[in-house]
Amino acid sequence: MKLDTSHMRYLSKSDFRVLTSIEMGSKNHDIVPTPLIHSISGIKNASLVNKCISNLAKIKLISRVRNAKYDGFRLSYKGYDYLALKAMVQRESLYAVGVQIGIGKESDIFSVANKNGETLCLKVHRLGRISFRTVKNSRDYLGKRQSASWMYLSRLAAEKEYKFMQVLYDAGFSVPKPIDNSRHHVLMSLIDGMAMLKLREHDDPERLYNLLMNFIRRLASQGLIHCDFNEFNIMIREYDPEEPEREAVVIDFPQCVSIDHKDAKEYFERDVNCIRLFFENKFGYVGDYPKWEEVERVGHLDVEANASGNDRKAYRELEKYMKQQLAEKEEEGKFDEDGSEEDEFEEDEDSEEEQELEEEDLADQVNDLKLT
Known part of the structure; x- marks a missing residue:
């Protein structure tokens, strides 16, 4: 529109x-x-x-x-x-x-x-x-x-x-x-970069892979899970040695949940597997990855994000909607044979x-x- x-x-x-x-x-x-x-x-x-x-x-x-x-x-x-x-x-x-x-x-x-x-x-x-x-x-x-x-x-x-x-x-x-x-x-x-799904090659896949896995691990340690961590929601910028963590910028957060959520383990592992599968199919790279059992809370960003007294009933409605969206993605078959996600959006x-x-x-x- x-x-x-x-x-x-x-x-x-x-x-x-x-x-x-x-x-x-x-x-x-x-x-x-x-x-x-x-x-x-x-x-x-x-x-x-x-x-x-x-x-x-x-x-x-x-x-x-x-x-x-x-x-x-x-x-x-x-x-x-x-x-x-x-x-x-x-x-x-x-x-x-x-x-x-x-x-x-x-x-x-x-x-x-x-x-x-x-x-x-x-x-x-x-x-x-x-x-x-x-x-x-x-x-x-x-x-x-x-x-x-x-x-x-x-x-x-x-x-x-x-x-x-x-x-x-x-x-x-x-x-x-x-x-x-x-x-x-x-x-x-505005992020000066491109969606990770458009990457055809990378000078150091291991570096980028570890950066993304550390993001997932650190996010969980602060009490949050992205729930849709994939190549569509990661923007890749030119690598800068002075700001190495800014090589990848993560977007799209409406579906974020707390690690205390009843389905947190499932969402966490899905985020991890999305990145693993992308790198394996796109670059042939397989590396270590964070485990749910290793997650240790050191912060409470999930509490901070929901501390302003919002209508919890309304947000439960939104959560129900987002959960159904994620379930639909799985039913439709999220990845094709090359490991790329089916088109979720198109550009002008x-x-x-x-x-x-x-x-x-x-x-x-x-x-x-x-x-x-």
């Missing part, structure tokens, strides 16, 4: 106020009644509210559901995007949106910029985009309010990822620098050409997409 911000500059404060009202109403209504929108917005001029609703509907930030029992509207993912972007712009962490640089099953990745012209990375969670069509019948925990629930889970996934990146970055782990989080959007530093056709423009001023790419 593209991130079209072309209409954002033309929306008024009242438009965003009404859009926020629909978001608030979505907490208890799949279809938000028009009278409730008027009430939550606090705008006394009813005709102005109706005009705002019409404006938002025209650019598909909201949609009217036909054949409903009452007159009402539903927030779209595009509308949710606008609310998230608006919050980041107001906090001055984001200024311009550039090109799309990656597409996942349930997330989109964009290059963006701040006011200083620094290129950053924006990850947009879109849970339910694929799975909703395939396994929606088995996900009773979403209830009847499917649309709002998927957005809610996307928000939880983004919040969880941002929180885990914060504690890991502060603890010195090689992860992107977290910058901001709003709803289902996560803003982070012009992504390689776009990446060649990295040295150019990002403003040249986003003349019409400035968020003002």
Whole structure:
């Protein structure tokens, strides 16, 4: 899904106020009644509210559901995007949106910029985009309010990822620098590297292998397991003797669990085996690997990441969803004969050409997409 911000500059404060009202109403209504929108917005001029609703509907930030029992509207993912972007712009962490640089099953990745012209990375969670069509019948925990629930889970996934990146970055782990989080959007530093799955050769496979195994071991000693530690979620950078640990940067943290989790051993061993199998098939390298029995807790990052009083019931819903996602990967057959994971995402056709423009001023790419 593209991130079209072309209409954002033309929306008024009242438009965003009404859009926020629909978001608030979505907490208890799949279809938000028009009278409730008027009430939550606090705008006394009813005709102005109706005009705002019409404006938002025209650019598909909201949609009217036909054949409903009452007159009402539903927030779209595009509308949710606008609310998230608006919050980041107001906090001055984001200024311009550039090109799309990656597409996942349930997330989109964009290059963006701040006011200083620094290129950053924006990850947009879109849970339910694929799975909703395939396994929606088995996900009773979403209830009847499917649309709002998927957005809610996307928000939880983004919040969880941002929180885990914060504690890991502060603890010195090689992860992107977290910058901001709003709803289902996560803003982070852009990694100058490539996904490990694209590696065809490496000057020292043993060094890289040991680096990744040490990451798994150290992460577990701090009370955490990644749960999806594979070549898709590891970015490889040019080796720097002064910062050897930054040769590999680990991404994607919504599914992280504590080593106290009842399935922790299974997740830990799966992470280890993913790396073992990749290196064996890709480079013919077989090395030592950490064992679950050797894990010794020396830190409590898992506790720190969950210490802000979040809704534990909601996070159990997210955990259930993530667990089902991991199970689906196993059922589909995660690795092909060459040891490579089946395509989980595709890049834009012009992504390689776009990446060649990295040295150019990002403003040249986003003349019409400035968020003002």
